[in-house]
Amino acid sequence: MFGRRLLVSELRFLCDPSWRRFHSSIVSFNNNSNNIVISQLKYSHDPSNCILFRPVPQTIGKSPVHLSKRSSSSGSSSNSKSKNQKQRGRQSYRFIDQTRVRVSGGVGGNGSLSMYKIGRKHKKRPDGGHGGNGGSVVILADPNEQSLKWTQPHVIANAGSHGGNQEKHGRNGKNVILRVPCGVVVRRVLEPDEYWDFEKQQAQKLVQTYGTTSGDTYDDALNEELRAWQEERDDANKPQINDSDRRAGGYLASNDYDSDDEDDDLDFNDDNYYFNGNDDPDEDEYSYEHLPQAPDLSFTPWGEREKVEIADLNEPGSFIVVARGGRGGVGKSIFASRHGPLPPPHVLSQYAKPRNGETAMLELELKMIADIGLVGLPNAGKSSLLSAVSRASPYIAPYPFTTLNPLVGYIEYQDGFRVCAADIPGLIAGASEGRGRGHQFLRHLERTKALLYIMDAAAMDGRDPIEDFQTLLNELSAYGNGDLLNRKCLVVANKMDLLLKEERKEIIGLLQEKAVESGILMETNVLGISAGATGEGLAQLTKAIRNAVSQNKQ
Ligand SMILES: Nc1nc2c(ncn2[C@@H]2O[C@H](COP(=O)(O)OP(=O)(O)OP(=O)(O)O)[C@@H](O)[C@H]2O)c(=O)[nH]1
Ligand SMILES: [Mg+2]
Structure with missing residues (x-):
């Protein structure tokens, strides 16, 4: 097209109503013919009357049409680029559709061990508040998001704050919400010593199942200790509390076992008051042989670890809590209304300790949710089509x-009906085996309801459109379980404006034959369009797209 006289059809192409498409056409044009500066472009609905640009000998002040990086080399300043254009630039827009992230809930706050001293007597009342719970990490599907973008590889929620005296409870930590596009599959990457409990829907440590003391959870150990202490306490001389004491706050008038008081009834420094976890005489003889062998905990690379799908966030607003925050420590005030002595100090301090938040390693994969996917070889005109029928502005x-990255646009109809169309990067032969990042692109077609095969009928790149169609069919049938070929589809021959009437008929006929032969579920016969130039056939195509999609929507 460049370095020679322009054909009428190519000039029509320049006069496309989409301002953004002007941009790419003119840039290419400028590259090859620097002596022409296009200063004014007018759009005419009448194709025969659309050669309306004029060369300007001199430009003063701002250059007339300079829109992209490539045109800046021929004199434009980079300041003239709008923010929107910068975002569209391939360098600045990073699309990420697969990522890994480590998430951790916040640690809880400490429980307070404060004691309130009553008057001048040596009486004290526990008044320590609880620590706040740590924040959780939540993944939320947000339709406004386009890509999985993280600023950090390890996301940690806020910690809870500590409890204080006078029963002041700590504040809960703030949750962290990771916003992701709709259609994200969240997988939990299991540690080598973890397994997935499908009933509880959470990861469990393998060692717990071996019944070893080291595998007991923190809570179990603590409860065991407290239970032992309560048994001991019940056996000892239980302090008698009369009704008036109870009304006064239960513990208030009863014995105080603070270690400062020498005249306490119970002495917790006495060994009898400590739980001896190993008091079962038969325990040494207990055999663990029937239990499975301990797992190999040596380092396993991330890619080889077991992964479990824990969520498919395909609805806007759907979310999953991926790492819960740790519980705050228990403040001493919880024992204020209890009758009888306080638990021993070591039990109290155990209670006051907060729990750590959960930590999980996650793998997120974005599978675009579009009603229809545009499939074609490079340069077929997929982006031109998306830009002609929607407000999307692909490069x-x-x-x-x-x-290089999939992009979605919405085709809007007069009655408010919308179809989401995804422009998938060009596929090449061998894409189903991963050639040319084929796997990554084909993945985005998995959830589409219908497909639109688009071929360059004018063979501008020297390829045969029928062969192109065959290549697409081969790749789609070879991908996954071949399911992609079983959905509704449309077959479109693009760049019709560059062909003569007889050529158009011939190519459409050949494509139709191929489509029928392959047995794909076509919504209508093969359509001829000109997405990037005259816009012919687009009205018919958008109707067909609506029919294909709405049949599959029930
Ligand atoms: N004459 C003519 N040119 C077109 C038409 N549609 C697209 N083109 C041109 O074909 C070239 C490729 O168009 P794109 O829309 O970028 O093609 P694509 O399929 O998105 O290409 P990749 O993104 O590389 O896969 C551009 O120069 C367009 O201007 C058309 O209907 N007629
Ligand atoms: Mg494209």
Whole structure:
């Protein structure tokens, strides 16, 4: 197209109503013919009357049409780029559809061990508040998000604050909400010593199942200790509390076992008051042989670890709590209304300790949720089509692999009906085996309801459109279980404006034959369109897209 006289059809192409598409066309044009500066472009609905640009000999002040990085080399300043254009630039926009992140809930706050001294007597009343709970990490599906973008590899929620005296409870830590696009699959990567409990829907430590004392959870050990202490206490001379004492706060008038008081009834420094966890005489003889062998806890690379799918966030607003915050420590005031003595100091301090938040390693994969996916070889005109039928503004240029990341746009109908269309980067032969990042692109087609095969009928890159169609069918059938071929589809021949009437008929006929032969579920016959130039056939195509999608929506 460049370095020679422009054909009428190409000029029409320049006069496309979409301002953004102007941009790419003009940039290419400028590259090859520096002596022409396009200063004014007018759009005419009448294709025969659309050669309305004029060269300007001199430009003063701002250059007239300079829109992209490539045109800046021919004189434009980078300041003239709008923010929107910068975002569209391939360098600045990072699309991430697969990522790993470690998440941790916040640690709880300490429980307070404060004692309130009553008057001048040696009486005290526990008044320590509880520590606040740590914040949790939540993953939320947000339709406004496009990509999985993280600022940090380890996301940690806020810690809870500590409890204080006078029963002041600590504040809970703030939750961290990670916003992700709809259609994200969350997988939990298990540690080598973990397994997934499907009943409880949480990861469990393998060592717990071996019944070893080291495998007991913190809570179990603590409860055991407290239970032992309560038994001891019940056996000892239980302090008698009369009704008036109870009304006064229960513990208030009863004995105080603070270690400062020498005349306490119970002496917790006495060994009898400590729980001896190993008091079962038969324990040494107990055999662990019937239990499975302990797992190999040596380092396993992330990629080889077991992964469990824990959520599929495909609805806007759906969320999952991936790491719960740790519980805050228990303040001493909890014992204020209890009758009888306080638990021994070591039990109290254990209670006051907060728990750590959960930690999980996650793998997130974005599978776009679009109603229809545009599939084609590079330069077929997928982005041009998306930009012509929706408000999306993909990068369009006459070289292969212009689009490197999938992009969605909404086709809006007059009655408010919307179809979400995804522009998938160009596929090449061998894509189903991962060639040209084929796996990553085909993944985004998995959830589409219908497919739109688009071929470059004008063979601008020297490829045969029928062969292109065959390549697409081969790759889609070879991907996964071949399910992609079993959904509703449309077959479209693009760039019709560059063909003569007879050529158009011939190519559409051949594509139709191929489509029927392959047995794909076509919504209508093969359609000829001109997405990037005259816009012919687009009205018919959008109707067909609606039909194909709405049939699959029930
Ligand atoms: N003449 C003509 N050119 C078109 C038409 N549609 C697209 N083009 C041109 O074809 C070239 C490639 O268009 P794109 O929309 O970027 O193609 P693509 O399929 O998105 O390409 P990749 O992103 O590389 O896979 C651009 O230069 C477009 O201007 C059309 O209907 N007629
Ligand atoms: Mg493209």
